[in-house]
Amino acid sequence: MSIIGFVKEQLENERRCSLLPINVKAYVKLGATILVESGIGTSVNIKDSEYVDAGATIETDRTSVLAKADFLMSIHALNKVDLEKTKTTVCCISFLDPFNALEHIKWLQESGRSALSVEMIPRSSRCQKMDALSSQASLAGYVMVAKAMSTLPRIFPMMMTPAGTLKPSKVFVIGAGVAGLQAIATAKRLGAAVIAYDTREVVAEQVRSLGAKFLAIDIGETGQTDQGYAKALTPEQIEIQQQAQAECIASSDVVITTAQLFGRKPPLLIKKDVIAKMKPGSVIVDMAAESGGNVEGSVSGSIATVEGVTVIGTGKLGKRSCVGCESNVCQ
Numbered sequence: 001m002s003i004i005g006f007v008k009e010q011l012e013n014e015r016r017c018s019l020l021p022i023n024v025k026a027y028v029k030l031g032a033t034i035l036v037e038s039g040i041g042t043s044v045n046i047k048d049s050e051y052v053d054a055g056a057t058i059e060t061d062r063t064s065v066l067a068k069a070d071f072l073m074s075i076h077a078l079n080k081v082d083l084e085k086t087k088t089t090v091c092c093i094s095f096l097d098p099f100n101a102l103e104h105i106k107w108l109q110e111s112g113r114s115a116l117s118v119e120m121i122p123r124s125s126r127c128q129k130m131d132a133l134s135s136q137a138s139l140a141g142y143v144m145v146a147k148a149m150s151t152l153p154r155i156f157p158m159m160m161t162p163a164g165t166l167k168p169s170k171v172f173v174i175g176a177g178v179a180g181l182q183a184i185a186t187a188k189r190l191g192a193a194v195i196a197y198d199t200r201e202v203v204a205e206q207v208r209s210l211g212a213k214f215l216a217i218d219i220g221e222t223g224q225t226d227q228g229y230a231k232a233l234t235p236e237q238i239e240i241q242q243q244a245q246a247e248c249i250a251s252s253d254v255v256i257t258t259a260q261l262f263g264r265k266p267p268l269l270i271k272k273d274v275i276a277k278m279k280p281g282s283v284i285v286d287m288a289a290e291s292g293g294n295v296e297g298s299v300s301g302s303i304a305t306v307e308g309v310t311v312i313g314t315g316k317l318g319k320r321s322c323v324g325c326e327s328n329v330c331q
């Protein structure tokens with residue numbers, strides 16, 4: 001009988017965990033033995049006893065879970081120190097960041113261990129239940145609007161008071177994929193006036209159906225890949241886009257950028273000279289910061305001030321507490 005192991009996440013501030021008691025029953029039904037590191041659910045207020053009641057076995061020793069498991073499931077890729085304690089035949093399933101963590105992938109391959117990257121699961125309706133990218137992008141789109149709203153020194157909705165009327169804040173969303181559409185919907189629900197742009201014209205209708213305006217920019221042929229991902233623009237097209245959206249950015253209170261290219265560095269879409277035209281105190285959220293950034297001056301996992309504008313760069317929440325591992329997965 002295969003043993004599936006679940007260990008606690010090692011990143012500081014990471015609250016997610018890879019197993020809920022409700023899932024244990026499904027795995028057990030498939031004939032697997034479920035081994036869980038004690039305390040795995042503490043960050044989401046789930047007690048060890050709830051996993052036991054669902055049919056899992058709790059281990060207080062992390063090494064023991066690592067050593068016994070045939071499959072290991074986690075949110076983030078396990079680091080080298082952990083992996084060295086596993087069977088060489090183990091199969092690890094997690095986010096793997098396969099286009100950036102090249103050293104780590106090479107090490108896995110050389111050591112004979114297998115790994116499945118949830119990022120590589122096709123984005124088709126058939127695989128929807130396993131679409132970890134969409135589930136996280138959707139939540140991130142929502143959270144980033146909430147962060148922008150709490151940072152902006154004015155409110156989102158129009159407000160009529162006896163002393164006067166406040167206009168709604170203007171939110172411009174660049175990139176209307178999963179995260180962008182959720183950001184548009186959230187900002188609309190909060191009462192902002194929302195405009196969006198994406199190089200894939202097919203999403204214009206989806207943007208309008210959420211009550212937002214679609215910024216029309218003629219940059220010539222764009223298109224999308226068979227998987228539905230955007231194709232990279234030429235430098236000339238990027239320049240046209242930068243110029244055409246500059247006015248919209250300058251008049252916005254909040255700009256949220258989500259423009260990504262699968263497996264490639266995201267395009268730089270907002271330069272400092274355009275940021276300088278925004279009102280002081282405005283907010284930019286760069287949701288592509290972790291993979292290279294859409295915004296000049298954004299820092300992944302940090303909040304920076306660029307030309308008087310607050311630039312929130314999404315990214316890793318904290319550092320992994322891993323000693324003695326030189327793999328880039330631990331950085």
Ligand code: NAD
Pocket residue numbers: 123124125128131133134137174175176177178179180197198199200227228229230233241258259260261262267269
């Ligand atoms: P993504 O994270 O790769 O990119 C985000 C958005 O940025 C995309 O909409 C892309 O077109 C846009 N973008 C790229 N360059 C840009 C630029 N220069 N300016 C403005 N926008 C730019 O995309 P995603 O959110 O992961 O979605 C990828 C595809 O997968 C989409 O077509 C989506 O509809 C599809 N999808 C399908 C399913 C399904 O079940 N069928 C589920 C999820 C996603």
